[in-house]
Amino acid sequence: MDLRGRESAPALLAYPADAVLVVSGLPGSGKSTLIRRWSRAASVVDPRDAHEDCAAVMPDSLPYAVYRPWARLVHARRLWSAVRAGGPLLVHDCGSRAWLRRLLAREAGRRGRELHLVLLDVGAADALAGQEARGRWARPRVFDRHRRGLRRLLDALAAPGAGEPGGGPVPEAASVVLLDRTTREHVAAVEFGR
Numbered sequence: 001m002d003l004r005g006r007e008s009a010p011a012l013l014a015y016p017a018d019a020v021l022v023v024s025g026l027p028g029s030g031k032s033t034l035i036r037r038w039s040r041a042a043s044v045v046d047p048r049d050a051h052e053d054c055a056a057v058m059p060d061s062l063p064y065a066v067y068r069p070w071a072r073l074v075h076a077r078r079l080w081s082a083v084r085a086g087g088p089l090l091v092h093d094c095g096s097r098a099w100l101r102r103l104l105a106r107e108a109g110r111r112g113r114e115l116h117l118v119l120l121d122v123g124a125a126d127a128l129a130g131q132e133a134r135g136r137w138a139r140p141r142v143f144d145r146h147r148r149g150l151r152r153l154l155d156a157l158a159a160p161g162a163g164e165p166g167g168g169p170v171p172e173a174a175s176v177v178l179l180d181r182t183t184r185e186h187v188a189a190v191e192f193g194r
């Protein structure tokens with residue numbers, strides 16, 4: 001469902017009771033804000049939480065690059081545990097790593113759960129402004145990698161036949177909702193179980 005370019009969007013998105021909802025977009029695109037807005041409806045797994053928890057037990061002088069593998073492992077363990085636990089789940093993701101989405105969908109599918117995707121299509125300039133507003137920046141090389149990966153996904157979604165169920169560029173997702181800067185502000189909540 002492409003809601004980009006509209007003046008408004010539905011105030012509520014509805015998903016199955018045990019859905020795994022992945023919210024993707026560039027760093028600074030508003031994923032965290034959207035997930036916070038929706039968090040009353042589901043458990044949340046955000047890699048930033050693992051980063052902050054790891055940073056809290058590390059010496060201040062130790063750069064994140066040194067303990068990044070540990071933070072990623074902590075995040076992965078939390079993610080798989082949450083998928084196995086059941087119940088609605090919101091997952092914060094950059095969207096540029098299709099392999100991670102496929103693994104997540106496979107793990108969810110083993111438990112009879114569906115993976116759904118909300119993709120924020122916010123331009124690079126807006127995402128960089130979002131990073132500045134939050135006071136946290138992705139390194140330029142990392143940002144560019146995410147931008148390229150997300151562009152490939154958006155291009156694939158725009159290709160003929162991309163909307164075919166069970167196929168197309170995101171076959172692991174039961175649904176894909178595309179939001180832009182305007183429409184992301186209109187979706188006030190998500191609901192699981194209808």
